[in-house]
Amino acid sequence: MRELVVVVGTRPEIIKMAPVIRAAEGTFDRYLVHTGQHYDAEMSGAFFEALDLPAPDENLEIGSGTQGEQTADGLVGVERLLLERDPAAAVALGDTNAVLSTALAASKLSTTFGHVEAGLRSFDRSMPEEVNRVVADHVADLSFAPTGQAVANLAEEGVTDGVHETGNTIVDACREHAPLAAERSAVLERFDLEGCYAAATIHRASNTDDPERLRAIMDALDGASAPVVLPAHPRTRGVLDEIGYEPSGSLRLVEPLDYLDFLKLLDAARVVVTDSGGIQEEASILEVPCLTVRPNTERPETVEAGVNELVEPGELGARLDALLTDDDAHDAMTGHPDLYGDGRAGERIVDALAAEFD
Incomplete structure (x- = not known):
């Protein structure tokens, strides 16, 4: 049977790639590689077990480092295993x-490379993520483009061969994992969350690398009219410790949650505040x-549909309280769970x- 190498490095990648890993069973021999970009067991390792996925066949153990260090170490490690396994x-x-x-690594060898979640664009090259996705x-x-807009973005850049509009695997993941979360997670009881929260x-560098911006965000969350639960990414926690917040x-501020706990926390929340791309999608699916x-x-589809709003730290407090306390404002930002497919x-x-x- 033909072999398919599946490479993941972070928790969101594990979650979103889970439907592909499951669907490939019986069609490909799956070889799962974890680069170790999220190297803390609470950040990624436990996800495989929680989601009933096979353990990685290989962990490159790259860990933290600069953009160049992580990319270079990953390139060396992935190239080696592609040469070994063909x-x-x-x-x-x-x-x-x-x-x-x-x-x-794949583009310099004879290995066919498939980019899942292709064609997304923020049109902001100051973001390392934008550079990564454009090059890929x-x-x-x-x-594998998740939406028609992503297909159009690729076409604007001259990428038309080998493009497939597939929908987004986050929809598959939410549907597959929500029953697991409901069955296994006691996160609401653990944090004594009843009613509105x-x-x-x-976690993005654009927010955490500016201590005053991060402080303003935290102050807005801390001044909310209902509890706000924030599982703190190590990067965020480190900066907050440095500034004594x-x-x-x-x-x-709580420790990072495993995916099933966070999925249940998100599903039952009145509103979510984030700088994560994936959570924008999950929130729209869970309404x-x-x-x-x-x-x-x-993820402009979420903004255009009215279920997501871009805010600056100075606006955050007022918008958060409006959604926590005003039913009309809240209801106006729900719906459209089908933005990313079936x-x-x-x-x-x-x-x-x-x-x-x-």
């Missing part, structure tokens, strides 16, 4: 350094209003890969 294809998802490393798209043999995640109001603390987004993206991706070799 698979039919390699796939990677999204916009991390793991994706860039895989795209570059332009060297990919197969581009907000969930939050803040301690919440004294509604904000609860939770989303406030994104960024000047731009590569939950069969993983199946379509594997079918397209199989057809490439048939």
Whole structure:
């Protein structure tokens, strides 16, 4: 049977690639590689077990480092295993350094490279993620675009061969994993959450590398009229420790959650505040209003549909309280759970890969 190398490096990649890994069973021999970009067991390792996925066949153990260090170490590691294994294809998802490393390694060898979640654009080249996704798209043999807009973005850049509109695997993942979360997670009881509360995640360098901007975001969350639960990314926690920030109001800084706990936390929240791309998608699927603390987004469908709003730190407090307390404002930002497809993206991706070799 033909071999498919699946490369992941972070928690969101594990979650979103899970439907592809499952769909590939019986069609490809799957070889799962974890680059180790999220190297803490709580950040990624436990996800495989929680999601009933096979453990990685290989962990490159790259860990933290500069953009160049992570990309270079990933490139060396992925190139080595592609040379050793000579698979039919390699796939990677999204916009991390793991994706860039895989795209570059495969493109210089005879390995077919498939980019899952191709064609997303923030049009902001100051974001490392934007550079990663653009490069990956332009060297990919197969581009698995989640939406018509993503297909159009690729066409604008001259990428038309090997493009497949598949829907987004996050829809598959939410549908597959929500029952697991409902059955296994006791996160609401653990945090004594009853009634109205907000969930939050803040981790992007554009927010954490500016201590005053991060402080303003935290102050807005801490001043909310209902509890705000923020599982703190190590980067965020590190900066907060450096500036000596301690919440004294509604904000609860907690340790990173496993995916099933966070999925249940998000699903039951009144509103979510984030700078994550994936959570913008998940919120729309679960019909939770989303406030994104960024000047731009590569998920414009959510903003156009009215279920996501881009906010600056100075606006965050007022918008958060409006959604926590005003039913009309809240209800106006719900709906549209079908923006990213019908939950069969993983199946379509594997079918397209199989057809490439048939």
